[in-house]
């Protein structure tokens with residue numbers, strides 16, 4: 001295991017600054033390239049699975065979270081309210097605004113903003129959006145203990161009969177995304193309530209949701225552990241757990257079945273019988289927060305990202321200055337094709353290869369390659385391929401990248 005807190009900075013992925021504040025990492029160009037690729041991958045996966053993307057504000061009135069019960073049950077993790085819009089001399093006026101601790105209440109309100117019939121369901125609403133947590137200063141670090149994060153979130157509004165199938169589909173998407181990323185979950189966890197005041201809703205509601213999640217796990221053939229006290233305050237959940245560099249476990253994906261929030265927000269749809277019915281909300285995240293996902297990848301790969309995610313995918317290495325024009329031409333063609341590529345021409349070839357050892361594709365161009373319009377591709381890890389035309393090399397690299405796989409060359 002590597003330590004993303006150190007390596008992530010060395011690789012130019014992220015940094016923090018006391019003037020911005022602890023727990024508020026910023027993404028440097030290499031990190032921004034990874035984040036962009038990861039977000040696009042997730043959006044594409046969701047589009048193909050029938051999700052619709054939305055945007056919602058990161059701030060809302062305190063009343064929204066009172067309605068969702070986050071205010072009553074999750075307040076320790078929330079930022080204090082800001083009073084805005086009050087006149088001087090009227091400190092009691094204005095509105096109390098809160099940075100959101102979760103996207104769920106926004107999506108419930110967005111569902112409610114339109115009338116729905118059973119024909120609209122399942123309605124799969126997805127957003128990659130910011131959420132904020134008021135962590136103590138002492139525990140902040142790297143990309144895993146942060147005060148703000150970008151969550152890959154979605155809420156599926158569906159009928160009771162559809163909920164289990166939607167949860168299964170979400171688990172299948174999680175598996176697919178993790179294969180593309182090369183992520184090996186440590187275990188699946190069924191997170192249940194404990195005998196504590198922090199949970200809401202009726203025992204019948206919890207039993208029904210728990211039984212559904214057990215069926216979903218059994219249907220997918222997944223082994224899992226059951227843990228009390230790890231549920232969301234409104235319902236049980238399946239958590240996909242991964243280990244970090246300190247061998248601590250964290251949830252990197254989740255699927256939840258929720259009967260409570262639809263009740264709180266009085267959500268409904270018109271059934272085939274013409275009557276109003278309450279939908280079920282399935283909450284799911286396939287890669288969790290972008291911060292945690294990238295931290296996990298750095299921890300486990302040491303920066304050797306899958307080709308589709310690598311900040312720099314192709315480096316062109318001219319052996320002497322004479323081949324620089326051919327190297328520049330190759331990089332131009334690669335960029336036009338949508339790849340992230342650059343030329344490296346300063347220093348010995350050996351030093352340049354070492355400096356770019358994490359880049360999936362290194363294209364070496366010597367006099368013979370330049371004369372023939374060819375390149376000698378060296379894959380990350382050292383495997384050398386026979387010289388091939390520039391067109392053939394770029395076509396194959398493009399196929400590998402578009403396939404969103406961890407494989408370098410098939």
Ligand SMILES: [Zn+2]
Pocket residue numbers: 102103104154155283284
């Ligand atoms: Zn949610």
